[in-house]
Amino acid sequence: MAAPSPTTAAATTHHRILLPSPTPRGALAPAFLRLPLRAQPSAHAQRARLPAPVAAAAPAASTASPEAPASGAVAGKPTVLVAEKLGAAGLALLREFANVDCSYGLSPEELRAKISLCDALIVRSGTKVGRDVFEASGGRLRVVGRAGVGIDNVDLAAATEHGCLVVNAPTANTVAAAEHGIALLTAMARNIAQADASLKAGKWQRNKYVGVSLVGKTLAILGFGKVGSEVARRAKGLGMHVIAHDPYASADRARAIGVELVSMEEAMTTADFISLHMPLTPATDKMLNDETFAKMKKGVRIINVARGGVIDEEALVRALDSGIVAQAALDVFTKEPPAADSKLVLHENVTVTPHLGASTVEAQEGVAIEIAEAVIGALKGELAASAVNAPMVPAEVLSELAPFVVLAEKLGRLAVQLVAGGGGIKSVKVTYASARAPDDLDTRLLRAMITKGLIEPISSVFVNLVNADFTAKQRGVRITEERILLNGSPETPIDYIQVQIANVESKFPSAISETGEITVEGRVKDGVPHLTKVGAFQVDVSLEGSLILCRQVDQPGMIGSVGSVLGEENVNVSFMSVGRIAPRKHAVMAIGVDEEPSKSTLTKIGEIPAIEEFVFLKL
Ligand SMILES: NC(=O)c1ccc[n+]([C@@H]2O[C@H](COP(=O)([O-])OP(=O)(O)OC[C@H]3O[C@@H](n4cnc5c(N)ncnc54)[C@H](O)[C@@H]3O)[C@@H](O)[C@H]2O)c1
Numbered sequence: 069m070a071a072p073s074p075t076t077a078a079a080t081t082h083h084r085i086l087l088p089s090p091t092p093r094g095a096l097a098p099a100f101l102r103l104p105l106r107a108q109p110s111a112h113a114q115r116a117r118l119p120a121p122v123a124a125a126a127p128a129a130s131t132a133s134p135e136a137p138a139s140g141a142v143a144g145k146p147t148v149l150v151a152e153k154l155g156a157a158g159l160a161l162l163r164e165f166a167n168v169d170c171s172y173g174l175s176p177e178e179l180r181a182k183i184s185l186c187d188a189l190i191v192r193s194g195t196k197v198g199r200d201v202f203e204a205s206g207g208r209l210r211v212v213g214r215a216g217v218g219i220d221n222v223d224l225a226a227a228t229e230h231g232c233l234v235v236n237a238p239t240a241n242t243v244a245a246a247e248h249g250i251a252l253l254t255a256m257a258r259n260i261a262q263a264d265a266s267l268k269a270g271k272w273q274r275n276k277y278v279g280v281s282l283v284g285k286t287l288a289i290l291g292f293g294k295v296g297s298e299v300a301r302r303a304k305g306l307g308m309h310v311i312a313h314d315p316y317a318s319a320d321r322a323r324a325i326g327v328e329l330v331s332m333e334e335a336m337t338t339a340d341f342i343s344l345h346m347p348l349t350p351a352t353d354k355m356l357n358d359e360t361f362a363k364m365k366k367g368v369r370i371i372n373v374a375r376g377g378v379i380d381e382e383a384l385v386r387a388l389d390s391g392i393v394a395q396a397a398l399d400v401f402t403k404e405p406p407a408a409d410s411k412l413v414l415h416e417n418v419t420v421t422p423h424l425g426a427s428t429v430e431a432q433e434g435v436a437i438e439i440a441e442a443v444i445g446a447l448k449g450e451l452a453a454s455a456v457n458a459p460m461v462p463a464e465v466l467s468e469l470a471p472f473v474v475l476a477e478k479l480g481r482l483a484v485q486l487v488a489g490g491g492g493i494k495s496v497k498v499t500y501a502s503a504r505a506p507d508d509l510d511t512r513l514l515r516a517m518i519t520k521g522l523i524e525p526i527s528s529v530f531v532n533l534v535n536a537d538f539t540a541k542q543r544g545v546r547i548t549e550e551r552i553l554l555n556g557s558p559e560t561p562i563d564y565i566q567v568q569i570a571n572v573e574s575k576f577p578s579a580i581s582e583t584g585e586i587t588v589e590g591r592v593k594d595g596v597p598h599l600t601k602v603g604a605f606q607v608d609v610s611l612e613g614s615l616i617l618c619r620q621v622d623q624p625g626m627i628g629s630v631g632s633v634l635g636e637e638n639v640n641v642s643f644m645s646v647g648r649i650a651p652r653k654h655a656v657m658a659i660g661v662d663e664e665p666s667k668s669t670l671t672k673i674g675e676i677p678a679i680e681e682f683v684f685l686k687l
């Protein structure tokens with residue numbers, strides 16, 4: 069364990085410069101792909117310059133495969149294997165450019181056998197594209213296209229290791245998913261599925277299937293993103309009172325469609341219906357559980373078209389059996405397909421569909437076109453806006469900026485995980501302190517990395533250099549940049565980076581600085597990114613593994629107390645630092661851990677008497 073080493077601010081004299089706002093997406097993408105980053109490069113600029121990333125991010129167009137598998141294959145064209153049903157318009161686009169092999173329902177063995185003959189593979193959620201597939205491709209597979217949003221079925225790490233670009237189709241099925249949510253909501257309220265099955269079984273049970281009305285009822289939407297906001301619009305048309313809980317969504321955008329953003333507590337306790345639209349992340353995993361069901365109004369009804377894992381399914385069965393939850397309507401399951409004897413699926417108060425949210429003719433045509441264009445672009449060597457695992461820039465040009473790029477993303481990840489409440493993120497300020505001249509440090513890559521860190525942990529969107537500014541704008545987040553010019557040697561590109569989120573509450577109130585923003589600041593030390601400030605507290609902890617932040621009364625024995633709780637559970641402390649306002653007053657302890665502590669360990673830390681608040685953050 070390292071000794072505490074509070075950091076002092078390195079700035080000597082300096083002045084501040086506001087950097088111009090990011091270029092809108094339409095202008096940025098093509099220009100960026102063609103141009104170097106600076107108009108007037110200097111020696112330092114040369115080192116930090118990013119060439120057009122396309123060629124390195126995605127491979128150039130393929131040469132013909134002599135053994136292309138599709139019958140009638142044309143020499144000189146790449147081969148695309150379409151492994152799940154794809155809309156005709158997308159197939160037509162693909163056929164103009166490539167040999168297309170539509171082989172649906174392949175077994176894993178058949179897929180492995182074919183893949184070494186293919187330059188690209190297109191799937192939906194039904195095909196597992198694991199490490200075995202990339203290994204079996206023998207290096208030929210260069211693009212995987214996911215015809216939809218979620219890439220849970222694609223091993224991204226293996227894809228990246230094998231130099232294979234993964235692209236998705238993030239927008240074309242949004243409306244279909246929202247419509248399916250509304251279909252489940254109305255079908256559940258009026259017992260459509262159960263009544264249909266009863267009548268087909270020869271029964272006429274009018275009293276048994278009396279439903280509930282929707283008008284005037286409160287619908288709480290959890291996750292006010294693309295799908296959630298479309299559900300909200302539609303539910304308002306049904307006369308429902310719509311509220312939403314999303315700690316990161318913009319309250320103004322919600323208000324614009326007549327939706328109030330509320331706390332999780334308020335959503336849980338006031339809703340008659342709860343509809344789930346958040347991504348599955350470590351923070352949303354089993355977000356509905358025994359504890360949250362216990363807070364709900366008796367007789368609440370739940371709709372899930374997001375991901376099965378956001379509900380603890382066993383807890384939901386208990387809540388249905390006890391009557392807390394009157395009904396549930398589910399399109400998605402922790403394991404798909406669910407077991408044939410699943411208590412949840414067979415429950416008489418549960419309506420189920422087999423992950424049909426995106427399955428409309430129109431959505432599948434849209435998705436097919438979106439993914440065909442992305443795959444063709446990637447095969448041509450262009451960087452698609454929907455690239456999921458594209459490197460921001462090739463490794464060789466990152467030599468100098470590399471640790472700052474990592475620092476930027478990690479500061480974004482930390483800052484967003486500190487946000488709480490229902491107000492949403494509107495304004496993020498990034499400050500770069502550097503001794504380099506303003507034209508000698510291009511911050512676009514750093515800004516994109518901060519955006520990636522801010523957005524990826526909380527959404528189903530993947531951020532790359534092409535879509536970063538657009539994605540922030542689309543979510544109503546304004547990112548402003550400021551430079552502090554330091555006196556000193558311009559050898560180091562950046563002295564520190566500070567990320568501030570304004571007008572939000574924090575899960576860890578000590579992260580709010582004197583001026584009212586969530587503030588995290590970091591530096592690169594010996595090539596390793598470090599967190600050096602949280603709120604008003606100076607700390608020094610290397611940004612590796614995960615992090616626990618505790619605020620405590622500054623007194624002897626605190627490091628030992630927390631260290632022993634972690635030690636009891638075999639959680640290895642990699643780094644520890646304490647920053648304090650003044651001796652024996654308040655202090656913030658930043659603890660780097662290699663393993664994720666269990667909930668009970670975190671509870672024990674919170675129960676240490678002098679600990680006033682704490683938070684666990686994934687880096
Ligand atoms: N059933 C289907 O066929 C189908 C189709 C499309 C999308 N989906 C799923 O729907 C979900 C939403 O998709 P989207 O495109 O709207 O994504 P999105 O990224 O646009 O929106 C997700 C929203 O969830 C919010 N969020 C994150 N963490 C949260 C938390 N802890 N509490 C509350 N809100 C939180 C984010 O801020 C964001 O606004 C995803 O899980 C996606 O995989 C399912």
Ligand SMILES: O=C(O)[C@H](O)COP(=O)(O)O
Binds near residue numbers: 219423
């Ligand atoms: O992630 C998605 O896009 C949806 O869950 C739909 O998946 P699907 O394409 O397999 O229907």
